[in-house]
Amino acid sequence: MTRGRPAEDLRDTALAEVELTHGLARTWQTPSGFWGALATVDHKIIGRRYIATAFVFLALGGVLALLMRWQLARPESRILSPDLYNQVFTIHGTNMMFLFAVPVMEAMAVYLVPLMVGTRNIAVPRLNAFSYWMYLVGGVLLWVAFVLDMGPDVGWFAYVPLAGPQYGAGKRADIWAQMITFTEISALAVAVEIVVTVLKQRAPGMSLDRIPLFVWSMLVTSFIIILAMPAVMVASTSLILDRLVGTHFFNPAEGGDVLLWQHLFWFFGHPEVYIIFLPAVGMISSILPTFTRRPIFGYLPLVLALVGTGILAFGLWVHHMFTTGLPRVGESFFTASSMAIAVPSGIQIFCWLATIWYGRPVLKTPMLFILAFLFTFVIGGLTGVMVASVPLDTQVHDTYFVVAHFHYVLVGGAVFPLLGGVYYWFPKITGRMMSERIGRWVVGLLLAGFNLTFFPMHILGLQGMTRRIYTYQADMGWGGMNLFVSLSSLVLATGFLLFFIDAFRSARHGAPAGDNPWGAATLEWATSSPPPPYNFVRIPVVESASPLWDSPDALPVATGxxxxxxELLVSTVADAVPEARESSPGNSIWPLWAAAATTILLIASIFTPWAVVWGAIPVTIALIGWFWPKGTPEDES
Amino acid sequence: MITLAALRGLLPMAGLVAGPAAWALNTQLGQILPYAECGGWFRPSLVFSVAAMMLSLAGAYLSWRTRGEGTVGFGGRLGALLGLLFAFALLLQGLSTLILSGCDR
Incomplete structure (x- = not known):
């Protein structure tokens, strides 16, 4: 069955350019209208939604941060009640980690990876659509609960026994635990898609040593997600079982173990840091060559750093638990690994510095973000080595020193490169440039605002100010520094506000970008801006790690x-030799129905365990509908 | 049946597999052995750390030997460097057993 003329040869080899372009557009298009929008499986549309939603959550989380700074600006403030403050800091952390930082990195990958590897859609594209709906519902669940005064109040890591049935009254901790389920399902789904896309859908010739470093970073990140996230899903499900059906996983009185929670959570929680950080460094390694006008220095060491960091990330989790009374020798093994992971981070820093040193730096906004990253992340890395040491960590544990450290690593180490990435890839996504003039203001405000806000927190921590306190007495002597931090946070907020204004304005009124406005070397710039639904008219063939620089006139292409x-081209894992033509599923509304059915099951199971039984029926129906053959050309295989 | 040629084809992976595996095992042993070591003169965690480091270095060496062109050479060099990285982590773990006793809490 075909949509066109079945008797003709409808391969791209036999068709003229115009006929081919029209035919591809017809085959790969997303129908206009409401249902078309809901049923799309185009990775670019879903990626854009993911990115926009994640930035909405960033803005919401930022408002909560400002609320906390308003409260802490002076001693014995009564702007937020202790209960509301508990909800605010919990939702700030949960939102930023689970609804912004991880999803936004995956979102960038959903949009960019298929383009960067030269394929027409992400692998398992309906799962991609499903993952977005699950993510959206998880986020809405958290924020609706907050508005209804049911927001989690147990910290972003929800330690037991505070989050357990004995102390965590009501449904607040259950909301947290089930929000975890939503976002982890979503993250795991995307991770599987990325792994398959990178390993099996690369353009011919894109062997392992020619993969763009952002793609390498997302491959490693996806494996980390697949290995780390089940731990927190097991933990959160066990917590719900303790709270709802009276199991005793975390109840020492009945043979459970409180510390089991911390082990499960941090076995996920520390790799989570690298789930956020590695895509960011991948962005830097992909952006930097464009703005230094030379290939990246040390491709192999940079891949080593990504893979090494991804593996070592699983041997660091106990450094979050140094004060729990574990044997010192055992703890020191985690100190050793925490020190060792500084090596690949250092390798990356030196490779980037060498790239800048040997190149001809062009100080556009994305490059300025990279420079801001280098300055900020090095400080965060140094304090990371400090808190990896048991004696120092014991002193500063649960103080603002740690708050300062992880904001340096996460904002300096991940958000700055991300924003650089947004300025860099915005022209590809929208077809329009962001403002260079406003971009420079954004970098300046964010760099100054961030350091003025978070550097003093190191000092506050060393002075003994503990985390999560909703107020403090005047005679503690922290008032002046806290007021300074709160005022500085307004500078930081202004930077973010300006960024959002620039993004909104540029999406409508920015200067037209053209296909490759930065003169970059990787494949996403080989197609139009924004790319057509089919990404590439013909699949490009790669002959080097910088294909657009090494074949400046026209890329060789694969046909057939x-x-x-x-239809996609499937290639071998190591050398990307074409193996087969494979169909790619078309648009479908069933991922949405499956997500709706799963939502009913998961939310109802906060209130009754029977929801798992009865809720399985609509989930099963939705999955049958999803996989039932529809008689489309893509069903042929 | 696994042939010699097939095994040789896996050599670039030696550092990639041996280093992380030895390190993961030693990290787990580091959580278990202190309880057995407390009060005794024999320090199995030191012995295991040294053995794991040697295993990681052996993996690095095997990977390095396969250096060549294309993705095989790339995999070999990557495996060799990873073996060295994990040998360094294991060296630090071994050193920590010289400083602390199994009884320290």
Whole structure:
């Protein structure tokens, strides 16, 4: 069955350019209208939604941060009640980690990875659509609960026994635990898609040593997600079982173990840091060559750093538990690994410095963000080595020193590169440039605002100010520094506000970008801006790690794919030698229905365990509908 | 049946597999052995750390030997460097057993 003329040869080899372009557009398009928008499986549309939603959560989380700074600006303030403050800091942390930082990195990958590896859609694209709906519902669940005064109040890591049935009254901790389920399902789904896309859908010739470093970083990150996130899902599910059906996983009185929670959580929680950080460094390694006008220095050491960091990330989790009374020798093994992971981070820093040193730096906004990152992340890395040491960590544990440290690593180490990435890839996504003039203001305000806000927190921590306190007495002597921090946070907020204004304005009124406005070398710039639904008219063939620089006139292309159905090229893992033509599923509303059915099951199971039984019926129906053959050309295989 | 040629094809992976595996095992042993070591003169955690480091270095060496062109050479060099990185982590773990006793809490 075909949509066009079945008797003709409808492969791209036999068609003229115009006919091919029209045919591909017809085959890969997302129908206009409401249902078309809901049913799309185009990775670019879903990626844009993911990115926009994640930035909405960033803005919401930022408002909560400002609320906390308003409260802490002076001693014995009564702007927020202790209960509300508990909800605010919990939701700030939960939101930023689970609804912004991880999803936004995956979102960038959902949009960019298929383009960077030269394929027409992400692998398992309906799962991609499903993952977005699950993520959206998880986020809405958290924020609706907050508005209804049911917001979690147990910290972003929800330690037991505070989050357990004995102390965590009501449904607040359950909301947290089930929000975890939503976002982890979503993250795991995307991770699987990225792994398959990178390993099996690369353009011919894109061997392992020619993969763009952002793609490498997302491959490593996806494996970390697949290995780390089940731990927190097991933990949060066990917590719900303790709270709802009276199991005793975390109840020492009945043979459970409180510390089990911390082990499970941090076995996920520390790799989580690298789930956020590695995509950011991948962005830097992909952006930097463009603005230094030379290939990256040390491709192999940079891949080593990504892979090494990704593995070592799993041997660091106990450094969050140094004060729990574990044997010192055992703890010191985690100190050793925490010190060792500084090596790949250092390798990356030196490779980037060498790239800048040997290149001809062009100080556009994305490059300025990279410079801001280098300055900020090095400070965060140094304090990271400090808190990896048991004696120092014991002194500063649960103080603002740690708050300062992880904001330096996460904001300096991940958000700055991310914003640089947004300025860099915005032209590809929208077809329009962001403002260079406003961008420079954004970098300046964010760099100054961030350091003025968070550097004094090191000192506050060393002075003994503990985390999560909703107020403090005047005679503690922290008032002046806290007021300074709160005022500085307004500078930081202004920077973010300006960024959002620039993004909104540029999306409508920015200067037209053209296909490759920065003169970059990787494949996403080989197609139009924004890319057509099929990404590439013909699949590019790669002959080096910088294909657009090494083949400046025209890329060689692979031909033979059909036009009348969604078809991809599948290639070998190591050398990306073409193996087969494979169909790619078309648009479908069933991922949305499956997500709706799963939502009913998960939310109802906060209130009754029977929801798992009865809720499984609509989930099963939705999955049957999803996989039932629809008689489309893509069903042929 | 696994042939010699097939095994040789896996050599670039030696550092990638041996280093992380030895390190993961030693990290787990580091949580278990202190309880057995407390009060005794024999320090198995030191012995295991040294053995794991040697295993990681052996993996690095095997990977390095396969250096060549293309993705095989790339994999070999990557495996060799990873073996060295994990040998360094294991060296630090071994050193920590010289400083602390199993009884320290």
């Amino acid at each position: 794919l059909r036009m009348d159905r969604r």
